[in-house]
Amino acid sequence: MTPDELLDAYEEMALIRRTEKAAHDLFMAGFVKGTTHLAAGHEAVAVGASAALRPDDYVFATYRGHHHAMARGATPEECLAELMSKATGLCQAKGGSMHLTKASTGMLGSYAIVGAHLPMAAGAAWSAKLRGSGQVAVAFFGDGATNIGAFHEALNLAAVWRLPALFVCENNLYMEYTPIADVTAVPNPAADRAGGYNIPGEVIDGNDVTVVHEAVARAAERARKGDGPTLIEAQTYRHFGHSRSDPAKYRPAEEVERWLKHDPLDVARARLEAAGVPPETIAERDRRVAQVVEAAVAAAKNAPEPDRELAFTDVWADGSATWRT
Amino acid sequence: MAPITMAQALNTALRDALHDDDRVVVFGEDVGALGGVFRVTDGLTDKFGDERCFDTPLAEAGIVGFAVGMAMGGFRPVVEMQFDAFAYPAFEQIVSHVAKLRNRTRGRLSLPLVIRIPYAGGIGGVEHHCDSSEAYYAHTPGLKVVTPATVADAYSLLREAIEDPDPVVFLEPKKLYWSKSDVDTPLRTEPFGRAVVRRAGRDATVVAYGPAVPVALAAAEAAAGEGWDLEVVDLRTIVPFDDETVTASVRRTGRCVVIQEAPGFAGVGAEVAARVQERCFHSLHAPVLRVSGFDVPYPPPMLEHHHLPGVDRVLDALDRLQRDDEPDPRFLALGGAA
Numbered sequence: 001m002t003p004d005e006l007l008d009a010y011e012e013m014a015l016i017r018r019t020e021k022a023a024h025d026l027f028m029a030g031f032v033k034g035t036t037h038l039a040a041g042h043e044a045v046a047v048g049a050s051a052a053l054r055p056d057d058y059v060f061a062t063y064r065g066h067h068h069a070m071a072r073g074a075t076p077e078e079c080l081a082e083l084m085s086k087a088t089g090l091c092q093a094k095g096g097s098m099h100l101t102k103a104s105t106g107m108l109g110s111y112a113i114v115g116a117h118l119p120m121a122a123g124a125a126w127s128a129k130l131r132g133s134g135q136v137a138v139a140f141f142g143d144g145a146t147n148i149g150a151f152h153e154a155l156n157l158a159a160v161w162r163l164p165a166l167f168v169c170e171n172n173l174y175m176e177y178t179p180i181a182d183v184t185a186v187p188n189p190a191a192d193r194a195g196g197y198n199i200p201g202e203v204i205d206g207n208d209v210t211v212v213h214e215a216v217a218r219a220a221e222r223a224r225k226g227d228g229p230t231l232i233e234a235q236t237y238r239h240f241g242h243s244r245s246d247p248a249k250y251r252p253a254e255e256v257e258r259w260l261k262h263d264p265l266d267v268a269r270a271r272l273e274a275a276g277v278p279p280e281t282i283a284e285r286d287r288r289v290a291q292v293v294e295a296a297v298a299a300a301k302n303a304p305e306p307d308r309e310l311a312f313t314d315v316w317a318d319g320s321a322t323w324r325t
Numbered sequence: 326m327a328p329i330t331m332a333q334a335l336n337t338a339l340r341d342a343l344h345d346d347d348r349v350v351v352f353g354e355d356v357g358a359l360g361g362v363f364r365v366t367d368g369l370t371d372k373f374g375d376e377r378c379f380d381t382p383l384a385e386a387g388i389v390g391f392a393v394g395m396a397m398g399g400f401r402p403v404v405e406m407q408f409d410a411f412a413y414p415a416f417e418q419i420v421s422h423v424a425k426l427r428n429r430t431r432g433r434l435s436l437p438l439v440i441r442i443p444y445a446g447g448i449g450g451v452e453h454h455c456d457s458s459e460a461y462y463a464h465t466p467g468l469k470v471v472t473p474a475t476v477a478d479a480y481s482l483l484r485e486a487i488e489d490p491d492p493v494v495f496l497e498p499k500k501l502y503w504s505k506s507d508v509d510t511p512l513r514t515e516p517f518g519r520a521v522v523r524r525a526g527r528d529a530t531v532v533a534y535g536p537a538v539p540v541a542l543a544a545a546e547a548a549a550g551e552g553w554d555l556e557v558v559d560l561r562t563i564v565p566f567d568d569e570t571v572t573a574s575v576r577r578t579g580r581c582v583v584i585q586e587a588p589g590f591a592g593v594g595a596e597v598a599a600r601v602q603e604r605c606f607h608s609l610h611a612p613v614l615r616v617s618g619f620d621v622p623y624p625p626p627m628l629e630h631h632h633l634p635g636v637d638r639v640l641d642a643l644d645r646l647q648r649d650d651e652p653d654p655r656f657l658a659l660g661g662a663a
Contacts, residue, residue, distance in 0.1 A: 099429050137394065153390075314430075
């Protein structure tokens with residue numbers, strides 16, 4: 001990444017971080033309905049990958065997917081309004097925190113059934129291959145997905161048909177509350193499975209946006225050349241608990257401390273400074289981010305709630321919820 | 326015109342759809358070189374190539390999830406689940422994503438895909454190969470649930486399913502695959518959401534779908550000899566459901582029996598009975614009765630003829646339509662829902 005690209009990536013990560021912090025505060029204040037799974041700490045995976053992709057590539061994410069929606073063009077206001085079940089939300093309140101989707105930019109959904117979207121990404125990759133579009137499909141998923149059938153079915157399908165697909169695991173060490181290491185036979189839950197499907201697998205530092213960018217760029221190039229899928233395991237860490245107000249007390253203090261010292265924003269800032277970007281330039285981006293998120297929170301809070309009729313829309317292709325079309 | 330089987334009609338429907346629309350793709354377990362275990366996809370790979378009709382691994386969740394991604398990418402996938410119960414590993418995909426993605430995204434993602442499932446009994450296949458799984462799908466908003474009973478409908482309904490912008494679970498009655506009829510394709514029968522009166526009658530309405538329709542017609546013939554003039558309504562599409570045709574029929578006849586192969590409890594027959602009594606209460610001269618499979622796992626081959634609703638059980642139900650409202654002890658002893 002050039003210093004300018006890195007600066008933009010830093011700003012995008014800072015925007016995600018601040019939006020996630022706002023989501024947390026809004027949740028604790030009772031403004032967010034249901035549940036929410038924050039991706040603070042995972043920013044480098046989404047931003048580094050997105051920067052390496054084409055605008056028309058397909059992205060599939062999980063219920064911890066706010067960062068991917070934003071990296072693929074969703075605004076903080078759209079996301080926060082969606083979390084707050086407002087009519088102005090990204091999916092006009094029908095998706096909620098766990099299903100952020102922006103189909104117009106190829107962000108084809110966030111899925112709350114673990115592993116469900118991996119075969120979908122393989123299918124989308126197949127469509128790109130048959131159309132000869134040169135697009136790739138990327139499925140982001142957590143470490144917990146590596147033990148579910150759909151993960152293995154999708155890897156096999158993508159490998160056997162050499163599809164332009166990327167499988168990017170965000171390994172944050174915990175499935176939900178249980179360490180992935182406690183229930184998995186191999187030390188690297190994703191990458192160690194690549195051999196079983198005869199595809200490349202690598203473990204990378206998921207908190208260094210430049211490392212993610214390089215790995216995804218390599219894998220995407222390989223996929224576009226017709227050489228098939230790649231499995232990337234990006235090691236990262238949640239700054240919040242699994243969901244809601246989970247304080248994540250099950251994580252050892254020294255582990256938390258070690259990872260917080262390896263914050264993706266700090267890593268990027270250090271790289272920017274090393275590249276000679278003045279601290280004032282970085283601070284300016286920080287100020288801009290703060291303004292955007294502050295305005296987004298206010299707008300989302302003031303946004304109207306959906307009409308009751310919303311529940312009776314879009315069940316069928318004619319836009320209705322009736323049994324007839 | 327030579328008669329063709331339902332399997333051949335389905336094959337022709339797929340063939341014509343593949344020919345007419347480049348976006349149509351057919352895939353599943355053994356559908357390519359073999360042509361499907363029931364030969365419904367016979368010859369399609371030879372004719373259209375292995376990009377349009379191809380074999381997959383045995384991985385139903387992967388197959389349906391793959392179809393979802395293909396549909397998002399602009400194609401119209403038609404997948405085959407080899408048998409009814411083989412679709413259950415894909416149930417999560419079907420119920421959580423296929424049915425709901427449109428709603429979740431305010432219509433920005435549309436999934437025009439067809440999941441073909443050979444279903445129901447009569448082939449001695451035991452439980453994983455003879456399940457009647459229609460109620461699971463019909464219960465889920467966002468899925469159209471279609472099941473042909475005639476050779477002509479098999480062709481027409483499958484063509485319509487492939488053209489439909491919504492996902493369709495297409496249930497093919499296995500024991501009717503070899504039923505024959507003189508059918509000149511291409512043809513179009515009534516559209517989705519239209520039930521059809523297969524036999525007009527005055528005394529009672531028999532509502533049936535899929536494999537139960539020939540049973541209803543045979544029962545009507547037998548009942549005619551006993552002085553009963555039965556009307557037989559073939560639902561054709563369980564979702565969308567045609568209240569108008571069913572209601573109009575029962576208002577004329579004043580009596581209604583529903584037949585289904587699936588176990589009775591919480592089945593489609595229960596839904597039909599509820600809808601009929603809600604709409605026809607003042608026209609009914611007797612309670613709506615169900616003739617169904619018993620509430621047991623699908624029985625072994627030598628016992629399946631007891632389990633499947635047959636002409637005798639339909640006639641027994643008719644006997645009770647005008648006498649009293651006591652449950653039939655013969656059914657209760659067998660654990661039936663009647």
